[in-house]
Amino acid sequence: MMPNAKASRLVILVGMFLVLAVINGAIWQKERHLALGEIVYLELAPVDPRSLMQGDYMSLNFAITSRIQTTLDQESNSPNARNGNVVVRLDDQYIAHFQRLDDGSPIGDQERRLQYRLRNGYVRFATNAFFFQEGHAERYQSARYGQFRINDQGAPLLVALYDSELKSLGSLVR
Structure with a gap:
């Protein structure tokens, strides 16, 4: 595999992880708000x-x-x-x-x-x-x-x- 392909995959994986982390963080905040508000x-x-x-x-x-x-x-x-x-x-x-x-x-x-x-x-x-x-x-x-x-x-x-x-x-x- 070419070095560029590895770097591209890494960038995609990191990007997907960040998107999932932000979405799950927002869900957690709303659930906490509903439970404790x-x-x-x-x-x-x-x-x-x-x-x-x-x-x-x-x-x-x-x-x-x-x-x-x-x-x-x-x-x-x-x-x-x-x-x-x-x-x-x-x-x-x-x-x-x-x-x-x-x-x-x-x-x-x-x-x-x-x-x-x-x-x-x-x-x-x-x-x-x-x-x-x-x-x-x-x-x-x-x-x-x-x-x-x-x-x-x-x-x-x-x-x-x-x-x-x-x-x-x-x-x-x-």
Whole structure:
């Protein structure tokens, strides 16, 4: 075998190893986030009824996003703001209630920081859709809350949807 062929194989093997290591690292981080993250519920807000159920997923919007958007519009020093944190207060059921945009000041015992993103002019938390098994759309029509797991940085991961009594309707399809 020629020396160039050996070097090429080595480069390919090292590249494949690095790709697999990065992918497995990302999977491990998400699994850890889901296992150890603190539970927070965000109330769902109405979405366009025509897009509520589209095949195997439900479009999501959260009530808190309108408060964030209004506050951003009133207080924004930068019209190009893209991402940020909001401070929410958790009630006894761990339902998040808008307090203020995060300015870096200390937060109270019942307060948490949640990361949000601005995409195409809309405030988003983790996702704007909930995927479910085909044929199970009726199960999720009574959804009123999204359950998230947040990590120490306030990054939310959507776990499941819940009804108005905080009873689980089902988890994300994986």
